Amino acid sequence: MRTTLLPGATLLAVVTAVPSFAADLPVKAPLLTPVPVYSWTGFYVGVNAGYAWNQDGGSLECTNPAGVSFGRGCGLIPSSSLNSSGGFGGGQIGYNWQIGQYLLGVETDFQGANIRGSTSTNGPWPFVGLPQLSPTSSLFTASQNIDWFGTARLRFGYAGFDRTLIYATGGLAYGQVQLQTAVIFPAVSYPASATDTKTGWTVGGGIEYAFTNNVSARVEGLYYDLGDTSIASGSVPLINHFTRGKDFETQGALARAGLNYKFY
Numbered sequence: 476m477r478t479t480l481l482p483g484a485t486l487l488a489v490v491t492a493v494p495s496f497a498a499d500l501p502v503k504a505p506l507l508t509p510v511p512v513y514s515w516t517g518f519y520v521g522v523n524a525g526y527a528w529n530q531d532g533g534s535l536e537c538t539n540p541a542g543v544s545f546g547r548g549c550g551l552i553p554s555s556s557l558n559s560s561g562g563f564g565g566g567q568i569g570y571n572w573q574i575g576q577y578l579l580g581v582e583t584d585f586q587g588a589n590i591r592g593s594t595s596t597n598g599p600w601p602f603v604g605l606p607q608l609s610p611t612s613s614l615f616t617a618s619q620n621i622d623w624f625g626t627a628r629l630r631f632g633y634a635g636f637d638r639t640l641i642y643a644t645g646g647l648a649y650g651q652v653q654l655q656t657a658v659i660f661p662a663v664s665y666p667a668s669a670t671d672t673k674t675g676w677t678v679g680g681g682i683e684y685a686f687t688n689n690v691s692a693r694v695e696g697l698y699y700d701l702g703d704t705s706i707a708s709g710s711v712p713l714i715n716h717f718t719r720g721k722d723f724e725t726q727g728a729l730a731r732a733g734l735n736y737k738f739y
Contacts, residue, residue, distance in 0.1 A: 523733030526730060
């Protein structure tokens, strides 16, 4: 009996110990597929629309017959500044290089715009060196319209949030500005106008989010400065040798939203 039971007991002990030994063996974790990191590198095109505000604080100009700026006989019109505003829309094209978590890009855009503003001031107002005032029917008017504009800029961004890009941008700005001004008296007026293509600079920033590998949306704000333009004219009809006009400033800010499609 003892020689018969010993092999059976030994086998039972081995079978019992196998699950415990297997439980102590290291378990190999399943392989995980890494989530691809989004890349902003590539060529893109897009559309945008927004609203702009232009602030003009340019001064009046007057030269009397002796050639003296604001000499005797020049009118002291109390206000000449004006504010313009309006919408715009257009498209952009650019290319990004992503280096690690940072981005360098170039972009150009072009916009059709309807940014307009005007001002008017009624008399009477005083004259330099004269005791009398201008007639109550005298009038000063000025207007400024931006019909189109564009930019060519660099972009510097941080892309450490995967599909969200925060960036600063700046570069060249240009646009077409229509200017008009007039000083009107009962018997004579001084009308002046010009259409000028201006160049200057712009700087700003924005945030962009990639919804898919190809489509992204952004919001952006820019400050722009296209410089000054002075316009003036002599009297109509030519009954004296005064020259009157105004200096216009073209500077302001814009906010816009855009949609881009990136090519691989």
